[in-house]
Amino acid sequence: MSANTKKPVLIIGGAGLTGSQAARTLRRLQPELPITIGGRDIAKAQSLARELGGADSVKIDLERPDLGLPEGMAFSAVVVFVKDDTLHSMKYAQAKGIPYLSISTGAFELGPEVALYIHKPSSAPILMASHWLAGTATLPTLYFAREFQRIEAIEIGAVLDEQDIGGPAAQADFERQANATPNAMILVDGKWRWVGPEEAARTFKGVDGTEIQARAYSLFDGLSLAAATDARSVRCDFALRQSANHRPGEPFSTEFIIEIVGQLRDGRTARVRHELVHPGGQAPMTALGVAVGVERLLGLAGGPPVAPGLYLPESVIDPAYMVQRLKEFGAQFRRV
Structure with missing residues (x-):
């Protein structure tokens, strides 16, 4: 692992139904990668962190620009499983120069994220994965x-x-x-x-x-x-x-x-x-999509760490690799 990936991936909403599956999937794909479960229900986050091993938990406040995090905390990436109307999570990732992945934006509401990227294009890799699952x-x-x-x-x-x-x-x-x-x-x-x-x-x-x-x-x-x-x-x-x-x-x-x-x-x-x-x-599909995105952003699979930029999944993830992983995680394919 690189020095950067020794820092945990912050999963905001990681104790939720799909977020928790994503955390488990990421742990299965990358057993040594540290993970921080962020959320409002700290008890649920702590319970999941104990289950995962190599993980901790933190309370998140999306109304605050610092996300309510203690000063000095450092992460390798930020993953968001909730709709962050403030975009404080994306601004936080840009300020820290670390990858950011979001999945909750509709095609009709992508403007604010794109504008934020345009104003700071060299700050961080931004993966917009608000696709179906x-x-x-x-x-x-x-x-x-x-x-x-x-x-x-x-x-x-x-x-x-x-x-x-x-x-x-x-x-x-x-x-x-x-x-x-x-x-x-x-x-x-x-x-x-x-x-x-x-x-x-x-x-x-x-x-x-x-x-x-x-x-x-x-x-x-x-x-x-x-x-x-x-x-x-x-x-x-x-x-x-x-x-x-x-x-x-x-x-x-x-x-x-x-x-x-x-x-x-x-x-x-x-x-x-x-x-x-x-x-x-749907949960295991979404979880795998996010986990594969995280490991690709960090350079843990498919190539070196992704450089600052604005990305869609297909611009950084090989479709064949996703199909391979889907089969490994229980998906069934049939060509008619």
Whole structure:
């Protein structure tokens, strides 16, 4: 480990439902990496720190520019699992010159973070991972896209079990983003459009063959996929319903239906469908997306530490590496 990674990664919201899974996942990927669990409930944070080993806990106050942290504390990175309306957490990371990773910003509200980066572009690496489950849909999609020489359209259908919406922070994110704008942003025939309820609606076939009614959702996935593939049409749709594998007494799953239309490398035109299912639901997917982002930022996997800059997951993480890790952590893939 480098001298910098001997300092702990500060996980704000790390004692929550998904944050705690991310901390456990990061510990599994990087057994020697110190971790600090930050939150408002110090008892929960302390309990998780004891479970992890090589970890400690701290109370966080996002209303304060210093986050309420004791003077002299030092970290290797800051990871945020809650919506920080003050952006004090990002400013703190910039002031310390350490990586920052966030996952709770909608596509319609990325302006403040981008502006803060523009004013201090050389201060720290900023990884904007506010994609569906922290990039674990987008990165596999880019991996599947490699069999195409030209892509016309990408459609992702995400199914979240109605009992798997997550903890309080995740529910707050969902409600804020659903209520903040009545329209959704999609790419249609080369043009970005904000579409109303009628055009935002789409039906796709689930992994069990049932027809699923979904609605376009404005996270960062569409932005990443359009920029990375030059596809002329991109949309990401979301459905909240009972997942295909969820039966009484059985766990719920999270499902991605990924469909790509274009010209294959052998010259044929095709529509290829991939199904990605995790039987443990959304939390392990999000946790892995964040953990892989942290280890990449710190140079613990995939290359040297990431230099100061503004990044999306696909600009620093190899899609093949994410697919490999997803399989190791229980995700199931099927190409149709």
